[in-house]
Amino acid sequence: MDNPEMQRFLQQEQQKAMMNEMVGKLTSVCWDKCITSAPGSKFSSGESTCLTNCAQRFLDMSVMIAKRFEMK
Template identity: 80%
Template sequence: MVNEMVSKMTSVCWDKCITSAPGSKFSSSESSCLTHCAQRYMDMSMIIMKRFNSQ
């Protein structure tokens, strides 16, 4: 389950943040976008899990 979540998060955030062929390292805007995207994805996953557990 964790592997699936990480894979999905990687796919979603990559598609959202990397708009051209990546170079040898991410630009500052790409890095910032990836960080924020991953944080939002994890936050939403936790909210959803808490909702399911409370029902």
Template identity: 65%
Template structure:
């Protein structure tokens, strides 16, 4: 039979393990939410920048072929540059 001290230590240890696993789960959730927020921010920024560059008149019900091509190229260039910049920062650390 375990002594009171052994039971207490085991209970304390289990609480500690639970706390760590909860903290780890919360940290993982925080990192996921941060990634989502960064992606939303990127999409918003690309949308604004490319819209301002490519849509010069009041848009109709559809984009013209030149507007569509401009938006596509702008978004592609923006994403390519983001990847290049991210790789540079990663190589610095």
């Protein structure tokens, strides 16, 4: 493929797909870990804290893994 514009477009679309997949995985993992009962109209403070911490750890780990692959 010699078209640089098309290559950039495809790369952007791949990045979007990876991001959507990561958000879906994060949501699934953190929901299962933090939400132990049927949610009401709001999360409890414990659930909210757990979701925040879980999401942050997930993102930190994703960045660490991405950096590790960049080095190779």
